[in-house]
Amino acid sequence: MKIESLNNIKVKEWIKLQEKKYRDINKEFLIEGDHLLNEALKVNRVKEIISTDEAFKKEGIPFYLVTSGIIKKISKQVSGTNVIAVVKKSTNDKIEGNVCLLDNIQDPGNLGTIIRSALAFNIKTIILSNETVDLYNDKVIRASEGMLFKLNFRRDKLEDVIKELKENNYNIYGTNVKNGNKLKDISFKEKSAIIIGNEGKGMRKELEDKCDFLINIPISDNCESLNASVAASIIFYEMNRKI
């Protein structure tokens, strides 16, 4: 049976997931489009599929046929989509492999791009400071190209995580444009944890003191700084190049 009313209780529930508050309460979030749906299916985290087209039905997963008006109301994309899914948040917050810690990343596009590059360069775990933008923001998910399903995530106080990392013999790398050593001269080891700072302000001083190494990516005097997700990706690349 097709859902046609915006007043349907399921529709109201789905629309609520546009807000971080309800994503937090329900431990669920929305994804849009068939590429993201396929990535979410691979990791068995799809709870419900909502579409105007029965072709998106999958065995064992509740399916809701809806009007395109309802899809539009649930969707955050301007260009439109014909399938949306409710996906369970990951519960895997283990610290494994190389780690990236994000100190107050604010732009959702940057967070998504960092996730995509982290996976590309063999980082396994991402730690988000409590101030960092919501992982399940629609723009983060889109910019990650679905790669967020393949990493471990934890949202926590970075000072506490750094303590845990040190107890587990990780080297901690921070970024500092003024005092850092040139990236090409840095040596990385198997257990590396890289801290990326806020877009405007960089990494907090309190964290700098806890780093084993400070990195600087040399750039032209003409240019003030790199985009945060670009700086992160270049460090990941160089780490992966060397390990």
Add this chain to the structure above:
Amino acid sequence: MKIESLNNIKVKEWIKLQEKKYRDINKEFLIEGDHLLNEALKVNRVKEIISTDEAFKKEGIPFYLVTSGIIKKISKQVSGTNVIAVVKKSTNDKIEGNVCLLDNIQDPGNLGTIIRSALAFNIKTIILSNETVDLYNDKVIRASEGMLFKLNFRRDKLEDVIKELKENNYNIYGTNVKNGNKLKDISFKEKSAIIIGNEGKGMRKELEDKCDFLINIPISDNCESLNASVAASIIFYEMNRKI
């Protein structure tokens, strides 16, 4: 005298510059906020300053005091601004230094980020294929952080530019995930020209045949691809690291 009416002829002219068509006809574009204004002032390309605040007046540049309603109407930014300027397009399309050629880059954020990274890693000239997104799109300008004032730009058929580059002893580097050599094994020389392909489809095959070297950035099998501006930035970084 403060302009208060949206029907004022100047206001109508400014609003038109939100459209590519009028930016092309007038050879002018809009920038927003004091950071971009300062960058544009440094290169003497500001034609008019529009603000709710007379503190933005500059000697020798026509200044228009307007209401915040008018600023809102001219602005494309959600977060709001109090100063907008009309800026003359660059006429410097000389090929100098290292060159980046963009084959159909569609996302304005990607183009802006590529511009910022290009400047950071000592590329001097950017060539946009005719299909590439407009350089003077507001999102491009914002993502470039004003760095677009410091580079040379030409919009042209890439095949023609490659011919010119070869006549001037440039090495042409393309990107190819399957057939390229690993980035870290590539040698760059003083006159390097790097082609970056479209976000989804990569670089056109017709261009590949014209390249002296094909580059591949090795990534995890888990991950399909890098963001186009990230891939570009990593190649620029490696080139700058080696030259």
